[in-house]
Amino acid sequence: MHATDFSLQSLIRTEAATDPAFVFDGTPVSCAEFSWKVEQTAAWLAAQDIGKGDVVAVWLVNRVEWIALLFAAARLGAIVAAVNTRYRSAEVAHLLKVSGAKLMVVEAAFRSIDFAAILADVAKAEVPTLQKLAVVGADTIPAHWPSVRFDAFDKPCPPASPADSDVDLPVLLYTTSGTTKGPKLVAHSQRTLATHAASVAKALALSPQCHSLLAMLPFCGTFGMTSSLAFLAAGVTVHVLDAFEAAPALKILGQHKITHAFGSDEMFRRILALTDLPQPFPQAEAFGFAAFQPGWRELAAKAEARGMPLFGLYGSSEVQALFSIGRASDAFADRIEGGGWPMSPDAMVRVRDTETGELAVTGVSGEIEISAPSRFLGYLNNLEATRDAITADGFFRTGDIGRLRGDGSFVYETRAGDAMRLGGFLVAPGEIEDELKSCAGVADSQVVAVDLNGQARCVAFVIPAQELHQGPPQQEALTARLRERLAGYKVPARIYVVEAFPVTDSANGVKIQRARLRAMAMERIAAE
Template sequence: MEQNNNLWSLIEQRLEASPDSTAFIEGGRAITVAQFHAQCSQALAWLQAQGVRRGDRVAVWLVNRTEWLALLFALARLGAVLVSVNTRYRSDEVSHILGKSGARLLVCQPGFRKIDFADILRGIATDALPALEGIVVVDAGDYTAGTLLGRPIARFPALDGVTSADSALAADSSDPGEAVILFTTSGTTKGPKLVMHPQRTLVDHARRCARAYGLDQPDAVMLAMLPFCGVFGLNGVLAAFAAGAPAVLMDAFDGEAAADLAQRHRVTHTFGSDEMYQRIAEAVKGEQPFPAARFFGFGAFTSSFGEYARRAWSRGIPLVGLYGSSEVLALFSGQPLELPLDARLEGGGRPVAAPLAQVRVRDTESGELLPPGRSGELEIRAPSNFLGYFNDPQATADVVLPDGFFRTGDLGHLRDDGTFVYEARMGDAIRLGGFLVNPVEIEAVLKRFDSVVDAQVVAIEIEGRMRVVAFVVPSPGNVPVEADLIAQIAGQTASFKVPARIWFVDRYPVTQSSNGVKTQRNKLRDMAIERLA
């Protein structure tokens, strides 16, 4: 079958190759390709019955489940747009996304663990969402209300997975170049922007990832433990589906449960945050806990993971650094397995779309493009680049250059072998003594001391110039003296990297994004300013 870049083509290819093969494992139940095709067809018929048309936006606020994916494929076939809503969002964020996207329908569930979706919605003013016509509830029960936010509540049908004939479906006339999904950025000081991607980037990227990461190899099995509402989670499960590898779905992440599923299903591949892998590694004992493992890719969202990752490799857990973003898609690149261990554990790597994908580095002060080894802002032009920010041409123009390169806002450098290294967000990088310094360098020095469990470094203005300050989690029962620790650091690093102050804390402020837990350095800066004041 000739390949095309409509999402539905991924189903058609799987149907032609092996309709009875396992597409997903959900709640211990295997769902075949034919059954998933039937689910997507049922979702498509239901959306049509609701009057959803080409160009309509439908917000999906669900945990990981096959209904999420079925809605994506069905909306794509209609030429409509899925608005992805993070299940960790609350009233202000949900209201912002629904309002900004102009979503016509919202699909959610009554609740999940400690999340009461209906109660969160009640915190939104009824007149704040003029475009929203109705709310759709999956798993609606006898006590589900008839209205919410002054809108009628419809019940999403149970997708039974009974196979149906493809001949009943109208031809797929959707445009693979039009937006099919809106992802949210992880903004902290402003409402999140909505990142537009068309079907062609999702499909093309899924196929490239399938090959690049070996998901198309015999007996590959993927553990989908990241939320589908973010690019990291969705790109991984689409890559597995495109490759023909079964995907084991987790509705929400738990370290012990993830370790159990990986062992029970002989998982070969998974993708997650560094914090997730730390919890998985702590949940299992002994050597070689995952004998089937081939590629466990991770995004580096904290600075304290290096030692964990090296210990993981010594136990046969093959952790490999990745790079991606909502704008260029996750799994954009991964470090080659033939590199030395420390290089494998850095973010970045080789783009899956190489040589079509181009990465360059620009000096933020002079504007010149930099050679390998010198740090600056990463700029990317690739087949997976986004269409722009929805209804925000100014924000798009601010980050997309005239030659099509996307300004990532990330600090990094090129290697001589054509790969690249992600170092930090530009907002986290520190200009000290005329040099652009990655705070991880200073944190690594601090963590050499036995009295330090973890360290986070930020820069603030002290007496008219930028100075480094540090927040340290001390070893239990071994809290160092601030002046002594500063003196020890001074003997091991350049003077402009020595912290002016060190504060000892139990934990750091973090945010729960769709891609994992991230340390909030902006809040650390605020804490430092308050403490000095």
């Protein structure tokens, strides 16, 4: 098998695919047109002096330019760093610095997001490698860097000479929770992306004539990107939402007889709430969901009764989304659990007992470890984190707790450690704590997740600086500062000032009692 069989370009199968390949906001894009856009984007990037090994940060909502940039970068041997559109200045600066991005392709504006204002809060000295901005939808935006208009599709350009790109080198960087300030960058190659896309297409038995996808998750995350690449590989039309809203999603699901969609439990809950039809989606085959909110089992039962078959699944940036999914032949209670059956026949899942360190037998909970063709290359510029995440025999330590069923499937139970699931994203407390500690008047901080009115939110505790002369810092001022620096889902619902954190002395040192902090948070909220 030739290396090009594992390239992203190999996923564009014009001879077997249905047209259009994509539909963006009602605008169809055929396979041939998409291939042309990729060629034009590669030529445009080459004209911007982007070549092998260069990093292009992409800060866009779901649009054809996003996918074209990824495929074009692959042709040139360049790397795309995916920027979450919900990121704010601190997170954007961290990503640009760690990735060493040379160019950033950015939205001019989208709804309430002021990209220019966010970039204005990023000091140029923080990101010395960034040379230029390319703006989609406008000529320029106010910023510290020179900016040009992304006009790759406006006029034909001479094709760029494809680099002799190695399908095993990094081509896409996702962000994931880090243990220190800012996310880690998860590196994937063309081989890991293309191989997994083909595995998903085969496992779901996708047919260009029978199936269609509603892509309602952002391309900047593995959930949205993996599903789109898999259905492209199968030659199945992908209907794309630029950003999720329940009403447009409901309309597309009905009008275009969508058979597959993937999202969070909250997304499907909102869609169902907008229709009174007893069976609104008779064409639905598999709607895969990740459970982030309480009451997801009840949601799945209600959806089932109305003809929306929900399937539990599992994935991460490191092993890619849709790593596994439930099967239609599973009992309903098993099918909706997180985990399921690996998409790739070459994937292996095992569970390690966290107490003994030995591999666990069927039914015993422990840390999930995965070996699969979809596994990431490593964390960019972070050898220590990569070494810690991979076992000696090549399994990824997921940090998730689960158990094997014994029939080839597994169950995801919960996240190990203190990481928080906020707004559908995994967030390290340290990221928010570092931002709080940078605020005037704050000596130290701790952040925990709580269930607040059925939603996962975080609550912060801060210790004021001793040299304060004007009283302790106020929640309103701290909250306002964090809203400028962080995505909204990371901003604490409450910020409490305390004199000290509850701690426990142990043989390994003093440990903060995070469970006690969570209890304190709930007690104070209840008292309010």
